Each structure stands twice: as structure tokens, then as C-alpha cells.
Amino acid sequence: MPSVFRGSLLFFTSDPKDDGEQAVHHIEDGLLLVDDNGLISAVGAYADLMDTLPAGVNITDYSGKLLMPGxxxxxxxxxxxxxxxxxxxxxxxxxxxxxxxxxxxxxxxxxxxxxxxxxxxxxxxxxxxxxxxxxxxxxxxxxxxxxxxxxxxxxxxxxxxxxxxxxxxxxxxxxxxxxxxxxxxxxxxxxxxxxxxxxxxxxxxxxxxxxxxxxxxxxxxxxxxxxxxxxxxxxxxxxxxxxxxxxxxxxxxxxxxxxxxxxxxxxxxxxxxxxxxxxxxxxxxxxxxxxxxxxxxxxxxxxxxxxxxxxxxxxxxxxxxxxxxxxSTFDTLADAYKIQQLQGVNLDPYRALYLATLGGARALSLDGRIGSFKPGLEADFIVIDPNATDFLAFRTQHCNSLKELLFVLNTLGDDRLIAATYILGELAHSRAQPPLSTGE
CATH class of the missing domain: 3.20.20.140 (Metal-dependent hydrolases)
Incomplete structure (x- = not known):
């Protein structure tokens, strides 16, 4: 029986420097399926995958939160x-x-x-x-x-x-x-x-x-x-x-x-x-x-x-x-943005998060194992809560696009944004009680 996670999915399949927003994959209401070996078995929209799930499977529901590769x-x-x-x-x-x-x-x-x-x-x-x-x-x-x-x-x-x-x-x-x-x-x-x-x-x-x-x-x-x-x-x-x-x-x-x-x-x-x-x-x-x-x-x-x-x-x-x-990678990315600004360059928030996920995996020659949401890759992923603090909830409600939201998170975020961290599909860190699992 697979482990199934629901939430807003964000991952990269290439470098935004080369492919722009075509490199960015965002599924507003998505499912991430993980097999018994801790590998990703499927990723897609909830509406497309829900009817393919085994009877009685539990879904760990992170609706309202963002799931990304670690x-x-x-x-x-x-x-x-x-x-x-x-x-x-x-x-x-x-x-x-x-x-x-x-x-x-x-x-x-x-x-x-x-x-x-x-x-x-x-x-x-x-x-x-x-x-x-x-x-x-x-x-x-x-x-x-x-x-x-x-x-x-x-x-x-x-x-x-x-x-x-x-x-x-x-x-x-x-x-x-x-x-x-x-x-x-x-x-x-x-x-x-x-x-x-x-x-x-x-x-x-x-x-x-x-x-x-x-x-x-x-x-x-x-x-x-x-x-x-x-x-x-x-x-x-x-x-x-x-x-x-x-x-x-x-x-x-x-x-x-x-x-x-x-x-x-x-x-x-x-x-x-x-x-x-x-x-x-x-x-x-x-x-x-x-x-x-x-x-x-x-x-x-x-x-x-x-x-x-x-x-x-x-x-x-x-x-x-x-x-x-x-x-905190968010602190690191905030400093990376400032360093480029001092040289007259804007570091795009998509590029920054790419460098911290798939770009890092490619740098370590591990993109065949980690760094994105793709069947066969290891299911190391994080759950980001844009409303982790009262001020973040206030600030993010004024964001008008995904890109703007991500820049705010990159700039203002810290460890409190990480609601949960999963290693091979198993919960390894949680800021609170795990979310309720629901039968489907």
C-alpha cells in the first residue's frame, strides 16, 4: 500500500535560468505517492490520481501547505x-x-x-x-x-x-x-x-x-x-x-x-x-x-x-x-539575493529554490536519486507552511502570484516555515502533531 500525501506541490525539472517558468512545476492540489521502498511512485493532480488509489488507502493531508523536495x-x-x-x-x-x-x-x-x-x-x-x-x-x-x-x-x-x-x-x-x-x-x-x-x-x-x-x-x-x-x-x-x-x-x-x-x-x-x-x-x-x-x-x-x-x-x-x-536554507537564500543585489543582479526566487533543490542535486551528481518529484526518485521532501507565524500569514495574504509568495518565503522564512520533513516517505521532523490521515 503506498503512502499518499496531499498538498500544493512545487518542484523543478530543469534550471529556470535556461527554461524560465517551463522549469517550474506547481500543482495547486496535488498528490505525491511513495512506495514501500521510500521511492516516489506517482505525482500529479489530486483530481487525476484519486480514482487510481487502492481502496482504503490513507491520505496524509497537507492542504494549504507547500510540498517540495528537501x-x-x-x-x-x-x-x-x-x-x-x-x-x-x-x-x-x-x-x-x-x-x-x-x-x-x-x-x-x-x-x-x-x-x-x-x-x-x-x-x-x-x-x-x-x-x-x-x-x-x-x-x-x-x-x-x-x-x-x-x-x-x-x-x-x-x-x-x-x-x-x-x-x-x-x-x-x-x-x-x-x-x-x-x-x-x-x-x-x-x-x-x-x-x-x-x-x-x-x-x-x-x-x-x-x-x-x-x-x-x-x-x-x-x-x-x-x-x-x-x-x-x-x-x-x-x-x-x-x-x-x-x-x-x-x-x-x-x-x-x-x-x-x-x-x-x-x-x-x-x-x-x-x-x-x-x-x-x-x-x-x-x-x-x-x-x-x-x-x-x-x-x-x-x-x-x-x-x-x-x-x-x-x-x-x-x-x-x-x-x-x-x-536555514531560507536564510541562505535571503543572503544570496542580497549578494547579487550588491552587484546589480536580481536573483529570481524560482532560480534560488532550484539551486537549493534540483540544482544542488545536480551539483552533487545525485539528480538521478533526489532533488525533484519524479517517479523512481527517493522521497525526501519537506512541508512548508506559508502561515507559520502571524506575520507570515499577514504578509503572504497580500501575495498575488506564486512567484511573489516564494520570494517572500525566501526572504522572510526560517526554520519555522518547515512544518515537516520526510525521509524516504517517513516523518523525520514535525513542528506539531502529524496531520490527520483520511481514508479515501
């Missing part, structure tokens, strides 16, 4: 959950002052489990159902995270940080131990249930050339794993990279010479790229994770989305907690 966070640090909103510094000092001391605690597996539980709860409470996640240099941090994500049946990608210089000894490994520990984690966890592995050098300054070469070796030996690192976030960082790697043409070339570019290579930030770097990103089909809240909080700079579009570079969005100051 959000995809393309860059986030679970060990930094406890240091979100750390005051007063930009990137390089922030790492030394706040990040490395916190991350040093994650050699303790049980400690990691406790933070991972909090982290996953926050993701689900904010409607994020898939994320690309940094661990720490300690393999126990990844063991802890994957153990929690597996128990919750989540579609997650994570990896052990590789970092063998320019940090305290408590958060360093070596080129060889980083290779061996990462390899063991890949063999244990990659492709198990809904878990995937990312080779994770923190960023070029904290890895020797030897360690970056070992990261490239891991990718060559395991071509279906991911690469997850940082790129061109901060001007002082870029100058540091230039001094450390004088034989490289630019920051991206450091990674390219190590064999780290490719369709599953995700580079967080990419704010200050030169033309050559953009050309190589596009040619290698590598990905940028745009992290607007973090870029503002750490004073890093303004990401030029139009320039990336012009080069044909895939882009997703990331919260970048704890540099980012919120787990």
Missing part, C-alpha cells in the same frame, strides 16, 4: 555546530582562534556522535535532507557522523579532513596517514545504505604537495567518490597559496596539478576566481558551492553568480555552518 546543502562543517556565530575575525584568524580548538575534540567518537546528533536534528528541522559534510582530521569524526546518518537513513556525503601543516598538532595528520585513514573509511562506508564518501583536504595551505598528491591518488583509485575542499574564499588566503605554491599558475592549478578536478569535485566559495580558473572549472565539470551567509559573516567577498553561469559552471548553495550563521 533542501540540498552543498557545503557544511558538522564539527563547527557548537561554534556557530563565533565573533570577530576573518577567515585565517577565525580558523586559528575558533575552529581548530573546537575540532581538536573530535578524536573522541562519543563526543562526535553527540554533535552529529545535534547537527542532523538541525538539518532536518530546517528542511535539509542531503548535505556534503566536512568532518575533522580524526577518522573517529567520520565514523561518528556516518553512524548517526545511517541510523537516521539519511542521504549524506562526508569525509575525513586531510591536513598536515600550518595548524596545531591536535588537528594534523601526515600525507601517509591521511591516505591510509581515508582509504579505510572509503572501503567501510562509501556506498553503504545512503552514505557516500568525499576525499577532503581542508584547503591548499594546510596540505603539503605530497598530501594533495595522495588525495589525487585516492580519487584515481576510487573514481566514484567525491572531492570536497575550499577555493578562493579570502584574498589573504589566495596570497598565501601563491606564496606556498610558486610553481602553480593560480589557486585552482594547485588542485589541478594534484588531479583533484572533475565532475564530483566540489569547491566551496570560489569568490575570487580569474578567467583561467573559471575556464578550467567549466572544462573539468567541477562544481562551486556558493556560501552567501558565510561570505558575509567572515567578510570574504561577493560571489558573482552570473559570471559562473556565463562560463557554464555548475553551482549549488551551502550553509557553511559554522562560518555561516544559520542552518
Amino acid at each position: 533542501f540540498v546543502d552543498c557545503h557544511v562543517h558538522y564539527p563547527q555546530t557548537e561554534m556557530i556565530a563565533a565573533y570577530g575575525t576573518q577567515l585565517l584568524d577565525w580558523l586559528q582562534t575558533h575552529t581548530f580548538p573546537v575540532e581538536s575534540q573530535f578524536s573522541d567518537f562519543d563526543y562526535g556522535v553527540g554533535i552529529a546528533e545535534r547537527f542532523c536534528t538541525e538539518l532536518l528541522r530546517n528542511g535539509t535532507t542531503t548535505a556534503l559534510v566536512f568532518g575533522t582530521v580524526h577518522p573517529q569524526s567520520v565514523e561518528a557522523f556516518f553512524s548517526v546518518a545511517q541510523r537516521r537513513n539519511l542521504r549524506m556525503i562526508a569525509g575525513k579532513v586531510m591536513m598536515d601543516r600550518h595548524a596545531p598538532a591536535t588537528v594534523l595528520d601526515t600525507a601517509e596517514t591521511s591516505y591510509q585513514e581515508s582509504k579505510a573509511l572509503i572501503e567501510k562506508w562509501h556506498g553503504v545504505d545512503r552514505l557516500l564518501y568525499a576525499v577532503t583536504p581542508r584547503f591548499a595551505p594546510t596540505s603539503t604537495p605530497q598530501q594533495l598528491q595522495r588525495a589525487g591518488q585516492l580519487l584515481a583509485e576510487h573514481p566514484d567518490v567525491y572531492l570536497h575542499t575550499h577555493l578562493s574564499e579570502n584574498l589573504d588566503e589566495i596570497a598565501w597559496v601563491s606564496a606556498l605554491f610558486p610553481d602553480c599558475r593560480d589557486y585552482l592549478d594547485v588542485y589541478e596539478q594534484a588531479g583533484l578536478l572533475g565532475k564530483r569535485s566540489v569547491f566551496a566559495h570560489g569568490i575570487h576566481l580569474c578567467d583561467r580558473e573559471c575556464e578550467r572549472m567549466a572544462a573539468s565539470d567541477s562544481v562551486i558551492a556558493h556560501c552567501p551567509s558565510s561570505n558575509l559573516f567572515l567578510g570574504s567577498g561577493l560571489f558573482n553568480l552570473k559570471r559562473m553561469d556565463d562560463y557554464g559552471i555548475r553551482v549549488g548553495v551551502g550553509s557553511d555552518v559554522g562560518g555561516g550563521s544559520s542552518f
